Amino acid sequence: MNEKCLVDLKINEVAKIKQINIKDEKVKTQLKNLGFIIGEKIKLLKYNYNKEGFLVKVMNVNYAVDRKICEGIIVCE
């Protein structure tokens, strides 16, 4: 299975969340609450100016997530 970071997805590419490498438990809980769960599909819709923020779709809801968090989300095809 081809693993990569969420930031490496192409626009409109869909993948499944494989791992969430985030030390901050608060952020991890927040992500879980929003539907960023292992096995859930995630789609990259857009990124902002200077690629510091990513617009993603999870559980049919769109979220703006900053790069720092996205680098901790590992996805697979």
Place this chain on the structure above:
Amino acid sequence: MNNKKIILVGNPNTGKSTLFNTLTGSNEKVSNWHGVTVGVKSKKVELFNEIFEVVDTPGIYSFLAYSNEEKITLDYLNKNKDCLIVNVCDANNLKRNLILTLELLKNGFDVILAVNMHREIDGIDYGLLANELNIKVVKIDSRKIKDCLNLIKEFQNIHNQKTQKISKTNKKQVNNINNNEIFAKISKNKENDAYLKNDKIDKIVLNKFIFILLFLSSIFLIFYITFGPIGTLISSIINNIFNKIIDNLRKIILCTNISYIIKMLIIDGVFVAIQSVVSFIPQIVLLMFFISVLEDIGFMSRVAFMFDGILKKVGLSGKSLFSLMMGYGCTTSAILTTRNLENVSLRKRTVLLLPFISCSAKLPIFLVISSLFFDKYKYLFVFGLYIFSILISVIFLIIYKKLVPSQNENFILEMPKYRKVNFKKVVKDSFVVVKEFLIKVGTLILFFSVIVWLFQNISTNFKFLNGGNFERSILYFVCEKIKFIFKPLGFESVGIIVSLFLGVIAKEMVVVGLAMMNGVSGDLSLLSSSLLDSSSLCCFSKTSAIVFLIFILLYSPCISAIFTVKNELGKKTAFYVFISQFLIAYVVSFLVYRMLLSFDFIFILLLFLFLDIFIILMLRLKKNKTCWGNCNECRRI
């Protein structure tokens, strides 16, 4: 079971507060921006001949609370375990909302599911959903009283039944299922994506070039309407109406038998202060109206998303950008718009930055003084002042970020769907802000304006000057005594200090103060020539004019802004803003004055340009490393 409490619980931005307002007739703040409700609010209301206590809670996603607001809701729920909970869900995000519904049932709560915004999405079998969870599911539009009353009827029906058996059945049933399975059963369309239409709009709106165009256009439009001809027209209509009322009151007061000093205090002190407060109202209403409209349609979230990365480099967030832009119009109004920033630390940093942003009231001062020595290039000079203030503010933010480390603000923002504007709600919200401003800030401005009037019109031996020799007033005496503080900046005349003092009351008073000191009326050419005359109370050399402008650019904002900061963030922050702005203005003005005495003005301009380029390069180089695709080596937070 407590049969009179209706506790509204649900994910953020599902319409709980709208439902609360509809049921109770309140004006609680509602927004198309999650995180707006920050505490539990309750109100008693009579419905169907019964008294209900409707309770609105901050949004929660699940029982794993990560924010203070969520903890507030969970604590409240734990104290009211025997109440029937109204779980408000957004039909567009049902899959995610069901996580909380299942957790409420698993934790033994009795739940009635209110599915809001159900008309925006098709293909959900709510009957099947009710069977799966064995609870009542009610479709509502939280803005419509008919739907809300229907919900209350269902609520009453459930209360009339015996509920113990139902609770136990629910717990057994729900322990073995999850939201994905339920949603897969109840959703008739495989790709039931409520955001599909939304995504098509975002594809256009969030295009890099189209977005910047839309953003700049919206800023320009807001400015043009609020501070341009339309805003000025509305202001002048309101001011004319108010002036007519004041004129009539003036005539009445002059005819009374009260002492002359009291009459002048009321006419020249109180009425003028009230006029200055009223002059803010059209700006605040228009500004809050437009901010609410942009918020309501969902554009503000997109602005926050697109600019977040750029602003993060200086310790701010994309969410701050609108408030900063509004600061170019009016600092007071811009401070009020920071209420949208739910993170207190970010809000504080945005508010601390706003005084560096030159409000429109300073523009006349810049134009009058710069025309004395740079008449041909005065617009370029004024533009340079604005750029200089941005430079100083960036340096301030960088230093502040190092001295006061912020909480780790990870940017995760739910992107709301584009919605039609609810104009009734938006207009109501704008007037609520004005009412608060008048009560909390207006009264303080009135008080201080009266004090300043007294200082201007009472002599040092406590006699009323009656428009006479201003040099005998307490204000002049005090400014003469403190003149030595400003001598290192090259401010030799007392008149300059008096005008700076008046500028703290309102920046518009600076030019008025200079004219008053030199005994000239509003004629600008007369004022300009008097400011160059060394025999006038206020006169400028080229050096002192530049230093004066820099001081005006950076020093403390007007008292209405200070009191608005006090109202929004507390006395300590307001005091800090006042003192720190004065000190920064003093230090920078001192450095500029010393440089002007030693070097040529052109050299200083080049130095300033070099500093700008250096800071831009420094911020550009401060980039996060890209992920190289080797996921085992990705940085962990």
